[in-house]
Amino acid sequence: MLRSWWLVGLFLAYASGRKLWDVPITHLEQLSPGKLQWEPLCQYQLRHLQDGARITALVPPRLEGHWISTGCEVRPGPEFLTRSYIFYGNRLFKAHQFYYRDPSCRDPTYSLVIKGKIRLRQASWITRGATEADYHLHKVGIVFHSQRAMQEAVGRINQSSGEHCREFLPAGRTWAPGALYELLSAKAERDCTAGLGFAMHELSLVRVEKYNQPLLLQQSPGTREVEELYLGDIHTEWSERLHYRPTGYQRPLQNAMHHTHPCPACGIIYRADEHHPPILPIQPELPMLLGGRWVSSQCEVRPAVLFLTRYFTFHGNNRSWEGYYHHYSDPLCSQPTFTVYASGHYTQGAPSLIVRGGTELVFKVTHARVTPMDQVTLALLNSSDFGSCGEPNSWRIGQEMDVTHTNGCAALGIRLPHTEYELFRIEQDAKDRSLLFIGERPTDGSSPNTPSQRPTSYQSPLLQCAGPSAAVGRHSKPSYLGRLGDSINSQARKPLPTALVLAGLATRLVQWD
Numbered sequence: 153m154l155r156s157w158w159l160v161g162l163f164l165a166y167a168s169g170r171k172l173w174d175v176p177i178t179h180l181e182q183l184s185p186g187k188l189q190w191e192p193l194c195q196y197q198l199r200h201l202q203d204g205a206r207i208t209a210l211v212p213p214r215l216e217g218h219w220i221s222t223g224c225e226v227r228p229g230p231e232f233l234t235r236s237y238i239f240y241g242n243r244l245f246k247a248h249q250f251y252y253r254d255p256s257c258r259d260p261t262y263s264l265v266i267k268g269k270i271r272l273r274q275a276s277w278i279t280r281g282a283t284e285a286d287y288h289l290h291k292v293g294i295v296f297h298s299q300r301a302m303q304e305a306v307g308r309i310n311q312s313s314g315e316h317c318r319e320f321l322p323a324g325r326t327w328a329p330g331a332l333y334e335l336l337s338a339k340a341e342r343d344c345t346a347g348l349g350f351a352m353h354e355l356s357l358v359r360v361e362k363y364n365q366p367l368l369l370q371q372s373p374g375t376r377e378v379e380e381l382y383l384g385d386i387h388t389e390w391s392e393r394l395h396y397r398p399t400g401y402q403r404p405l406q407n408a409m410h411h412t413h414p415c416p417a418c419g420i421i422y423r424a425d426e427h428h429p430p431i432l433p434i435q436p437e438l439p440m441l442l443g444g445r446w447v448s449s450q451c452e453v454r455p456a457v458l459f460l461t462r463y464f465t466f467h468g469n470n471r472s473w474e475g476y477y478h479h480y481s482d483p484l485c486s487q488p489t490f491t492v493y494a495s496g497h498y499t500q501g502a503p504s505l506i507v508r509g510g511t512e513l514v515f516k517v518t519h520a521r522v523t524p525m526d527q528v529t530l531a532l533l534n535s536s537d538f539g540s541c542g543e544p545n546s547w548r549i550g551q552e553m554d555v556t557h558t559n560g561c562a563a564l565g566i567r568l569p570h571t572e573y574e575l576f577r578i579e580q581d582a583k584d585r586s587l588l589f590i591g592e593r594p595t596d597g598s599s600p601n602t603p604s605q606r607p608t609s610y611q612s613p614l615l616q617c618a619g620p621s622a623a624v625g626r627h628s629k630p631s632y633l634g635r636l637g638d639s640i641n642s643q644a645r646k647p648l649p650t651a652l653v654l655a656g657l658a659t660r661l662v663q664w665d
Contacts, residue, residue, distance in 0.1 A: 194447055194617030206363060207484060212272050213283055213360035215239035219381045219405035220421045222412065224257035224432055228388040228592065230507045230608040232257055234421050234430055235405060243269050250429040255509035260429040261301035267291045270355055278456065279357060279399050281483030287355040292336035292345055295426045299327035305348065312347035320344050330427050349390055357384035357398040365412055379407035385455055387595045388609065396595070400455035403612070414582040438578045440501045440511045443468030444619010446588045451485035452612050455595050461485055462614060472497050488525035495519045501576065507608050510575045517570040522561055523552040536563040572599060573606040587613035
């Protein structure tokens with residue numbers, strides 16, 4: 153029977169017995185007993201992102217204010233949307249969700265306006281650093297933005313909602329621009345939202361972080377305060393999302409008064425309402441140029457107590473990849489538990505017919521190495537059955553061991569060789585940096601080892617820190633390109649240092665069953 157990876161993460165996090173609190177994130181050399189050997193550009197990216205930043209989690213979180221998306225978001229399905237949530241001091245809230253037909257959020261289909269009340273409870277015993285909350289919906293209204301959108305949504309509502317919703321809108325009803333239709337009313341005890349896959353369970357898990365963003369070079373020296381609101385994740389299976397209790401997070405919302413700069417989408421989303429959905433700026437379609445190195449920009453959180461950072465390399469000349477990912481027991485990635493190195497090959501990509509803007513690839517994982525970083529993981533590995541995870545009773549903290557010859561590591565749920573059907577997308581942010589989005593791992597901890605299980609949404613983006621880039625090719629200065637090209641030519645073919653402990657490939661490529 154295959155081991156569920158999230159159960160392993162849960163065990164490791166709680167067996168450690170460590171007291172967790174939020175501490176400043178410092179330079180990455182502190183995450184390893186050895187010295188990191190970063191390429192200069194990768195090291196610069198990480199130091200630039202963390203320079204002067206003291207990430208503080210507010211406990212209990214302060215929700216009052218206006219929180220907005222900073223770009224187009226992708227939910228499983230796929231669904232493309234932007235969000236704008238207002239929380240008031242009396243615990244009431246008003247939330248807008250704007251849905252679109254395209255991954256650039258320029259072709260709106262309908263908008264939801266949601267009103268209710270939220271009450272913060274105790275700290276989560278599952279997701280460290282999060283606060284649990286209860287919420288109650290008072291009203292949910294919908295505004296359609298085209299006749300086609302109205303027909304599609306009404307068809308889903310009439311088919312999937314209860315008997316009292318079968319005639320939510322009469323068949324053939326003409327679209328009325330600006331009309332607000334009531335989907336849910338607590339007072340009337342009517343709820344017709346199920347057909348849209350709508351739920352606000354994201355409000356049941358809350359975390360607020362605050363940090364200082366360095367100002368751009370052309371501005372005066374200093375920092376700008378940024379506040380981010382992390383709400384619960386959405387289950388990757390449509391049938392489960394209506395009753396799923398979150399244990400991870402979605403892409404964070406940012407405080408409208410304290411958001412990152414520049415942010416072309418922020419003002420547009422801030423000013424929008426259900427009658428005037430935000431139309432985001434045009435984003436160029438970037439080619440899938442995977443060559444180079446990509447790294448996490450922050451501590452990442454996965455469902456069921458998985459905190460990690462990632463760092464990996466794609467070699468475009470022979471379509472091979474290698475990566476490191478590092479797990480931690482705390483939400484600021486300051487207490488390492490173990491590192492996994494993985495490598496293999498991938499196929500040439502093809503445009504996705506399901507998720508517009510995405511590229512489908514197939515990854516083969518053929519080699520893996522594991523490095524225990526704490527006593528709990530060390531005990532787990534040393535007690536593993538003979539021939540199931542490297543050499544039993546030979547594991548040492550900080551020492552890497554190859555597990556390829558034992559076909560992986562059963563104690564950590566790693567099976568070799570392994571194939572995964574992936575979804576990738578490359579975007580460019582407002583600072584002309586290339587971002588790599590890799591498919592979101594199934595919430596239940598399973599593996600996308602068949603085409604039908606290929607993801608329809610993405611994890612947190614990775615920053616490109618070395619290698620050729622479509623964004624670099626269009627926007628960088630010639631002198632910079634010359635230095636970058638020399639650096640890549642001399643470094644891209646070198647093997648990654650085995651002492652590297654910053655996380656490598658996405659959890660999707662290493663959390664195997």
